[in-house]
Amino acid sequence: MTIHLIERAKKFQERTAILTPKGSFSYSDLFQQSEQVAKNLLHSSSDLKEKRVAFLLPSDFSYVKVQWGIWRAGGIAVPLCTSHPAPELEYIVQNSGASVIVTNNDFIDIIKPIAKRTRTQIILESAFCTQIDSPELPLLSSKRRAMILYTSGTTGRPKGVISTHKNIQSQIETLVKAWKWKQDDHILQILPLHHVHGIINILNCALWSGATCEMLLNFNSKVVWQHFVQSNLTLFMAVPTIYSKLISTWEESPPEQQQFWSKACSKIRLMVSGSAALPIQTLKKWKRISGHFLLERYGMTEIGMALSNPLEGKRVPGYVGLPLPGVKVRLVNENGHVVEPGIPGEIQVKGPNVFSEYWQRPKETKKSFQQGWFKTGDVAILENGIYKILGRNSVDIIKSGGYKVSALEIEGILQTHRDIKECAVIGIPDAEWGESVAVALVLKTKTVFQWDTFRKWAKSQLAPYKVPVHHIQMKILPRNAMGKVNKAKLANNFQGAVK
Ligand code: MLC
Ligand code: AMP
Numbered sequence: 301m302t303i304h305l306i307e308r309a310k311k312f313q314e315r316t317a318i319l320t321p322k323g324s325f326s327y328s329d330l331f332q333q334s335e336q337v338a339k340n341l342l343h344s345s346s347d348l349k350e351k352r353v354a355f356l357l358p359s360d361f362s363y364v365k366v367q368w369g370i371w372r373a374g375g376i377a378v379p380l381c382t383s384h385p386a387p388e389l390e391y392i393v394q395n396s397g398a399s400v401i402v403t404n405n406d407f408i409d410i411i412k413p414i415a416k417r418t419r420t421q422i423i424l425e426s427a428f429c430t431q432i433d434s435p436e437l438p439l440l441s442s443k444r445r446a447m448i449l450y451t452s453g454t455t456g457r458p459k460g461v462i463s464t465h466k467n468i469q470s471q472i473e474t475l476v477k478a479w480k481w482k483q484d485d486h487i488l489q490i491l492p493l494h495h496v497h498g499i500i501n502i503l504n505c506a507l508w509s510g511a512t513c514e515m516l517l518n519f520n521s522k523v524v525w526q527h528f529v530q531s532n533l534t535l536f537m538a539v540p541t542i543y544s545k546l547i548s549t550w551e552e553s554p555p556e557q558q559q560f561w562s563k564a565c566s567k568i569r570l571m572v573s574g575s576a577a578l579p580i581q582t583l584k585k586w587k588r589i590s591g592h593f594l595l596e597r598y599g600m601t602e603i604g605m606a607l608s609n610p611l612e613g614k615r616v617p618g619y620v621g622l623p624l625p626g627v628k629v630r631l632v633n634e635n636g637h638v639v640e641p642g643i644p645g646e647i648q649v650k651g652p653n654v655f656s657e658y659w660q661r662p663k664e665t666k667k668s669f670q671q672g673w674f675k676t677g678d679v680a681i682l683e684n685g686i687y688k689i690l691g692r693n694s695v696d697i698i699k700s701g702g703y704k705v706s707a708l709e710i711e712g713i714l715q716t717h718r719d720i721k722e723c724a725v726i727g728i729p730d731a732e733w734g735e736s737v738a739v740a741l742v743l744k745t746k747t748v749f750q751w752d753t754f755r756k757w758a759k760s761q762l763a764p765y766k767v768p769v770h771h772i773q774m775k776i777l778p779r780n781a782m783g784k785v786n787k788a789k790l791a792n793n794f795q796g797a798v799k
Contacts, residue, residue: 312510319514320360337369339432347438348375354398356380356407362425374438377447381494390414442466451601452706454694460659461601470652471500471604472508474624485511487535490519521549529564537572539702544732565590575702576734580617604653619686627651641682648673695787698727703765719747724785738770
């Protein structure tokens with residue numbers, strides 16, 4: 301079998317697939333150049349046979365052609381995040397067992413020592429320009445594992461979520477159908493490309509549809525507003541924090557600018573919010589500014605998207621709608637029984653969209669399923685026939701800016717600092733970020749402690765979005781009778797905390 305997503309590119313030919321500040325690339329360009337990437341990766345073998353290929357590239361055409369090239373060569377794509385410090389990148393390279401890292405000259409200094417320590421080969425993306433005629437590309441089963449995305453969980457370091465080509469295809473197809481993607485669509489991509497929101501919902505849904513994906517290197521509020529004006533966008537998708545930042549920029553601008561920007565939103569047919577709860581205030585403000593009633597949907601790395609408000613029909617603020625086509629959803633209580641409407645329960649999901657396994661973690665994979673249903677850890681309620689997300693069943697998972705972070709992982713790293721005796725990390729509510737990462741620190745005696753210096757050190761170890769922004773110092777951490785930190789109680793100590 302061939303990869304359906306990629307085969308479809310043949311019919312879109314000279315249509316623009318990728319638009320970047322550096323230039324525009326057609327579907328033919330993407331098809332041919334990803335073939336060259338695949339042939340260079342294969343070298344003299346006939347199939348990468350699920351070899352892991354990590355790649356650290358900017359959000360532009362190079363990223364897309366390498367992702368497709370890895371898939372076409374039969375490899376597993378492991379996207380790395382451009383904002384991660386070396387230890388985070390090294391963990392993923394090591395954990396995935398990648399044999400190759402594809403990168404460019406901008407990232408070579410950070411990658412070189414990692415490649416040396418992990419004995420991984422580096423290939424510069426520019427090397428893929430070499431024209432190679434053979435070998436033939438392998439035929440792949442849809443069950444072939446295609447991608448590993450790293451996600452934080454309730455147990456220490458991030459887990460690799462494996463999706464097969466079939467999973468990816470069904471995650472795409474359900475959204476294309478539900479939101480009526482078509483060739484004439486044009487979307488702006490400003491999200492990080494190591495998570496499903498950017499990779500599936502934006503980039504590959506566009507490519508499946510023959511639409512145009514306009515890629516910017518990162519999010520900048522003013523630049524996005526300018527693109528609403530100057531690009532022919534029909535779709536925009538982002539996390540609530542981005543809408544919140546766009547609102548702030550609009551509010552800080554002079555009235556003529558505001559009018560101009562607001563008017564530009566009218567040509568967009570759909571604006572979507574997801575990856576974290578959309579505050580009703582943000583939804584209302586955005587409606588006033590842009591005229592768009594945001595379509596909120598719910599998803600997760602392991603399942604792609606599961607629930608969505610309708611494209612046409614009533615969208616209810618604070619609710620995430622109904623299961624997407626082909627996705628089964630149920631709510632289950634602590635005893636594992638399906639609950640009646642009106643009773644909260646854990647969201648469980650089944651369908652071809654659901655991932656195949658956590659990379660090399662069979663026990664955790666098994667534990668995360670109940671009779672074939674994936675246990676999301678999110679709690680919801682079915683009210684008036686639609687779903688509402690109520691929260692999560694673990695205090696150790698924090699969502700900040702749409703990024704999922706693990707309190708335990710952060711604690712594990714912070715505790716390695718010489719000044720820290722012990723610490724506890726929690727998420728505290730934040731109007732713009734959803735939640736902010738906060739830490740209670742117990743210092744070793746006689747320590748002269750500087751928060752800024754400590755934060756700088758933390759940034760050298762952890763992704764920027766995992767570094768705590770609030771802190772308090774305590775003599776001891778509040779613990780329960782079992783000796784576990786009482787995080788609910790701890791949250792009270794953060795009222796008026798220092799940023
Ligand atoms: C973080 N920061 C804060 C803060 N929280 N500052 C003040 N108050 C807070 N509460 C600061 C940090 O200190 C740090 O600053 C910086 O933000 C690091 O976070 P960042 O996220 O890298 O920030 P930024 O570059 O400003 O980008 C904001 C953003 C970004 C919203 C554009 O967070 C983003 O792209 N989020 C999307 C994530 C995403 O795609 N998730 C989808 C996952 S898939 P400094 O300057 O000190 O470094 C999924 C499934 C689904 O969830 O359903 O889609
Ligand atoms: P991730 O593991 O990074 O893919 O994040 C998935 C998590 O994001 C889910 O388990 C939810 O907790 C959260 N999430 C995604 N969409 C929504 C939404 N619309 N409302 C509330 N939480 C959401």
